[in-house]
Amino acid sequence: MKAEPKTILRFLLEHYEVIAELFETQANEGIIPHEVLTQIIAKHESDIRSQLLEYKILSPVNDNYEIRTVYYNLIEFILSEFKPMLPETIEKYHTSIAELFRKIKENINGDKVTLSQRLNDLAIEIRSFYEMVERNTQSLLQETRELKANVKKIDYREKIVRASRWIDEYILPLNKILDINHSASVANKLYEISEYSNKYRLNFDDENSRQQFERLYFQLIQVNDNLLRQSKILTNELLPLIERIRTESIILTGWITFLKNPYKRKVPKLLKRKEVSIYSNETFFNASEIFEQFKNEVDVYFEEDVIDSEKWIFDKDHYTKKLKDNLPVENFFKWCSTTLKEDYKKVEIEKFFALTILAFDEDIERDYGKKAEFDKIKINDLTLTVPKLTIEKQNGIS
Amino acid sequence: MEFPNHHRSIVEDLMAGKFLLPQDRTYQVLKEHEQSYTYFFKASFNYELRLTQDYAYLVSEESQEMLSRDICIFIALLSYELDRDGKNFIERIQFSEFEVEEIENYFTNSAYIDLILSNKQLKDTDSRKNFINTLNRRNIIEKTGDNRFIFTSAHKFFMDFACDIVKYENAEKEE
Numbered sequence: 001m002k003a004e005p006k007t008i009l010r011f012l013l014e015h016y017e018v019i020a021e022l023f024e025t026q027a028n029e030g031i032i033p034h035e036v037l038t039q040i041i042a043k044h045e046s047d048i049r050s051q052l053l054e055y056k057i058l059s060p061v062n063d064n065y066e067i068r069t070v071y072y073n074l075i076e077f078i079l080s081e082f083k084p085m086l087p088e089t090i091e092k093y094h095t096s097i098a099e100l101f102r103k104i105k106e107n108i109n110g111d112k113v114t115l116s117q118r119l120n121d122l123a124i125e126i127r128s129f130y131e132m133v134e135r136n137t138q139s140l141l142q143e144t145r146e147l148k149a150n151v152k153k154i155d156y157r158e159k160i161v162r163a164s165r166w167i168d169e170y171i172l173p174l175n176k177i178l179d180i181n182h183s184a185s186v187a188n189k190l191y192e193i194s195e196y197s198n199k200y201r202l203n204f205d206d207e208n209s210r211q212q213f214e215r216l217y218f219q220l221i222q223v224n225d226n227l228l229r230q231s232k233i234l235t236n237e238l239l240p241l242i243e244r245i246r247t248e249s250i251i252l253t254g255w256i257t258f259l260k261n262p263y264k265r266k267v268p269k270l271l272k273r274k275e276v277s278i279y280s281n282e283t284f285f286n287a288s289e290i291f292e293q294f295k296n297e298v299d300v301y302f303e304e305d306v307i308d309s310e311k312w313i314f315d316k317d318h319y320t321k322k323l324k325d326n327l328p329v330e331n332f333f334k335w336c337s338t339t340l341k342e343d344y345k346k347v348e349i350e351k352f353f354a355l356t357i358l359a360f361d362e363d364i365e366r367d368y369g370k371k372a373e374f375d376k377i378k379i380n381d382l383t384l385t386v387p388k389l390t391i392e393k394q395n396g397i398s
Numbered sequence: 399m400e401f402p403n404h405h406r407s408i409v410e411d412l413m414a415g416k417f418l419l420p421q422d423r424t425y426q427v428l429k430e431h432e433q434s435y436t437y438f439f440k441a442s443f444n445y446e447l448r449l450t451q452d453y454a455y456l457v458s459e460e461s462q463e464m465l466s467r468d469i470c471i472f473i474a475l476l477s478y479e480l481d482r483d484g485k486n487f488i489e490r491i492q493f494s495e496f497e498v499e500e501i502e503n504y505f506t507n508s509a510y511i512d513l514i515l516s517n518k519q520l521k522d523t524d525s526r527k528n529f530i531n532t533l534n535r536r537n538i539i540e541k542t543g544d545n546r547f548i549f550t551s552a553h554k555f556f557m558d559f560a561c562d563i564v565k566y567e568n569a570e571k572e573e
Binding site: 160244247248250251252253254255256257258259262263265267268269270271272 | 412413415445455456457458459465466467469470471473474475477478481486487488510513536555556557559560561562563564567
């Protein structure tokens with residue numbers, strides 16, 4: 001590569017948007033089709049195709065392209081956008097770590113340079129293994145939380161399928177890899193290496209190798225702690241969360257299916273309550289039980305409240321006489337009001353109405369006037385609108 | 399003949415269609431004498447006793463019980479509406495208190511309004527109020543105030559039914 005490292009880094013910085021978009025394409029489709037590359041470059045108006053190839057960021061695959069692994073991992077790491085990996089991919093570390101460890105054990109007294117190289121390689125493999133586990137746990141957690149919040153609005157059945165797949169294909173196998181008590185697990189192998197390196201960091205004739213064992217030992221202490229933490233995340237957080245998503249989705253799918261046809265589906269049986277029938281054999285006893293409650297009843301008397309105020313009785317003769325004495329009365333309703341006010345301090349409306357019936361007396365002659373006229377009369381808080389009615393004289397009296 | 403303590407309550411409650419719950423003393427006694435009670439109810443009334451870790455209840459083969467269907471509809475609608483409202487419906491039903499007003503809001507604004515209006519026990523506020531009292535009598539809910547209640551562990555009986563629907567449908571597809 002001719003370009004200076006700083007030039008490449010500056011290039012990545014300047015054209016970050018293009019590279020991020022290319023990364024997204026590859027993450028989704030596995031490859032960057034030729035036409036997509038052209039589109040992205042055109043969209044950002046920067047013709048950087050030749051630099052992408054020159055700096056070995058992209059490599060051609062037939063007519064298409066892909067981001068080289070080293071850059072892909074870098075961008076993936078920067079964006080923290082890891083896709084969950086199948087545990088089979090992680091499981092391969094079991095073979096490589098076990099193989100290196102076997103060779104170290106078998107040739108512990110052999111060539112020191114080879115031993116040193118193997119110890120180095122082992123440390124690198126262990127680190128890669130741990131990083132992959134950590135990435136996988138984090139990405140699974142992120143995906144699960146997204147599924148829980150249902151950001152992509154996927155339906156309940158799909159949710160069950162996804163949750164089940166993650167449990168069965170990712171979480172449970174990953175948990176197995178991290179299970180230190182499982183003899184075939186990577187975690188168990190690491191524990192074995194840790195014990196071995198602990199022994200040789202203290203007791204080995206070559207100083208350089210002793211230091212390497214020491215570094216390996218402390219690295220493993222750290223890794224084991226971290227793996228334990230990852231294992232706890234899986235069992236305490238991820239598994240219950242995803243189990244809940246699965247159960248929740250199953251129940252809701254069940255209810256939605258039920259609600260489509262709620263009267264046709266068989267429902268679980270409950271016991272029908274026995275109603276107490278009046279024809280039953282216990283009727284007599286039930287009835288007598290009720291009546292027994294009244295056997296010792298005590299008489300209760302209610303007294304009506306005595307009304308203190310005296311009831312007013314309309315003295316028709318008295319007022320008829322009074323009217324006749326006052327004839328002719330120009331305004332009958334006004335006369336009623338005035339007469340009552342003379343007799344009583346307080347005039348109730350019923351007294352007024354009682355008095356007005358005198359207008360219907362057959363012995364008097366009424367004059368309604370040629371044109372309808374109205375008066376307003378105030379009785380207590382009430383204002384009545386009444387017609388003007390004149391009582392001229394008594395019938396038969398001239 | 400000797401009967402265990404609380405025998406009368408056990409029989410009366412179960413025969414009244416109630417769920418007995420693990421926190422009830424009657425449930426504990428029933429559990430201790432599960433075998434003899436199973437025999438007792440079968441021999442005396444031809445009823446089957448079902449006892450799980452969350453509830454106990456009686457079932458009879460010939461029962462034409464309509465309440466069960468209405469309860470299923472009620473819980474199904476509530477679960478659906480809670481989920482639509484962005485709530486975790488299992489946790490809400492399992493652990494939280496409900497206000498009758500909240501239920502009213504969900505039911506009056508439900509997309510399943512036709513179903514609700516056609517159901518005698520759920521069609522309006524008064525019917526729903528009576529229905530909630532029925533659930534209380536059967537120990538499916540527990541009233542915590544005039545207008546508040548919580549679901550008891552008996553609600554799992556109906557949640558299990560919802561799971562069975564999916565299992566049954568999946569099994570049918572596989573056949």
